[in-house]
Amino acid sequence: MTRFLLTLPLHLALVGCTLMPAAQAKDALDELQARIIRVSERVTPSVVHIEAAVKLNNRRNLVTGSGLLMDPNGVVVTNEHVVERAEKVSVIVPGRPGRYLAKVVGMDKQTDLAVLKISPREGEKPFPVTPLGDSDRIRVGEWVIAIGNPYGLDGTVSLGIISGKGRDLRTDNLLNDFIQTDAMIDRGSSGGPLINLQGEVLGINSRGQGRGIGFTIPINTAKRVVADLLGEGHIARGYLGVAIQPLDRELATYWDLGEVHGVIVNGVLDDSPAAEAGLEIGDILLRFDGHELRAEKDEDIGAFQRLVARTKVGTEVRLDVLRQGSRETLKARLGVQPKVVPDEEETHFGFTVQEVTAKLFRLHRLETRDGVLVSFVERGSEAEEAGLGPGDLIQRINQKPVAEIESFRDAMRSLPPDTPFLIQARRGDNVRFVLIVPRTSDKHVDSGSEPNAGGS
Structure with missing residues (x-):
């Protein structure tokens, strides 16, 4: 070899x-x-x-x-x-x-x-x-x-x-x-x-x-x-709270920017350090805390993302911005990057839930982050038979509010064994009531036959 x-x-x-x-x-x-x-x-x-x-x-x-x-x-x-x-x-x-x-x-x-x-x-x-x-x-x-x-x-x-x-x-x-x-x-x-x-x-x-x-x-x-x-x-990473795109030469020419380089702000997240600093959609970021920014292709965007992530949380950074032809300087204090990988919980009833991270909140266009998101439903399980589906936002179990993953775990731990329980979930604009009926072990045993001990 x-x-x-x-x-x-x-x-x-x-x-x-x-x-x-x-x-x-x-x-x-x-x-x-x-x-x-x-x-x-x-x-x-x-x-x-x-x-x-x-x-x-x-x-x-x-x-x-x-x-x-x-x-x-x-x-x-x-x-x-x-x-x-x-x-x-x-x-x-x-x-x-x-x-x-x-x-x-x-x-x-x-x-x-x-x-x-x-x-x-x-x-x-x-x-x-x-x-x-x-x-x-x-x-x-x-x-x-x-x-x-x-x-x-x-x-x-x-x-x-x-x-x-x-x-x-x-x-x-x-x-x-x-x-x-x-x-x-x-x-x-x-x-x-x-x-x-x-x-x-x-x-x-x-x-x-x-x-x-x-x-x-x-x-x-x-x-x-x-x-x-x-x-x-x-890992604690710095967080600014913007979405960006490259400033390619075609856009630079269209806006008559000459040899200006940077990245275009095409989204500002609510309550983020970027929002508090006054960044706006359409701003062109020229420098981040003294570091010149240059991105003409999508693959160049990673350099800016790494630069922000590697800056210590709590650092006040200087943002040099071009806004409608005028150069401005803003100050932002970096926050902690929101969780990227959501915490999960798998149940014995054939469904798995995730905590609602900021990314999942935007991806699923949810109205609230209160609840847990169903990420998987096993075929043929109690959850599937009851009508629970991926994308459902569980907000209550047997009248107990579910605001996040820990309250979901607490509610599941408090369920009496082998007893049906009611899930209240949001699906789009509607509220759905789902009754999960556990399968007890005696339902799977055929009383007219003996278990096979092996051999033939």
Whole structure:
């Protein structure tokens, strides 16, 4: 496997070496090969195999991925999408017997990173770790090695180069400026490291998009996220509360703006820092706290979003604005970014609900955030038979008000066993009353037959 994945990059190196005298070319290739082997052997012991038992609605699956030991005491970084919704996570460490049960310390969907913790067994040595590099110093064309466990093939090594940096994938909820590489990143490689030929970790591999196109989370991003999750248990990001679009050259020409660059404000959220600062739809943001803004394509928007998110909550920032031909300066105090991933609760009656985040409130065009939103109804369940549907906003259970996810949980916990209960929900402009009738175990037993004890 390793030999096959090295073929193309080594072929390119060989082409370069044809310009050298034969002896020098052979020495250069031998040195490159020796270095790849040396670095791979040194790093591979810190690259772990992850198995996550995941439950999504009424289905359970085993998801496999990779991870990197970042601390001798058992701190592991991997991708959020590897352990999302995991009921149980196991980690296999190269050269050590059995599996380690892992605790999920924290997850961050916006960077696709998660932190796990495993503990050495009694008498074991500390876990091996690999030095972390500086992803701000990488250069396009630099040789890199990806190590992971694609398709369960532990310790797979592939060689490539850095094909690009600062890539914005325009994926919902992601804030990353990815490193692009042609080192192979396949299913199961997610969470493994991308390293340079000095054996330093440059990033955490996230996803592949076709042969020879892979994307890696910069290690400097991972350092910040891991530190925050270990310290605070969550990520507090700055929040302005605007929707924006690029200021492309066509619009700039139409508005006779000349060489002005920035982003166009096309939405201001109520009660947001932007609204309090006086930002208006149609304003052109030129600078954010001294940072010049430039976005001519949709994929350029991510730079502004990352800039706001990385600014400390509570910071007063200066906004340089062009409004109807006149330049103005506004001041805004950044708030805390609203929750991106809604809290969920699955019931025993075949339906799952979510808290109503600001995003879900806008997406479903709800009139109020009081209640919980039905996100899934299992086919053939008590909830489906009663007429409950996705998108219903539950606001009351047996006369108990449901204002948010915790009051929903309290109301469900207070239900008498095997007793029908009434849900009051909003569906569009109407209120709907839904009676859930639990199925008791004796309804599923055929009294005229004995259970099968096995055999024939």
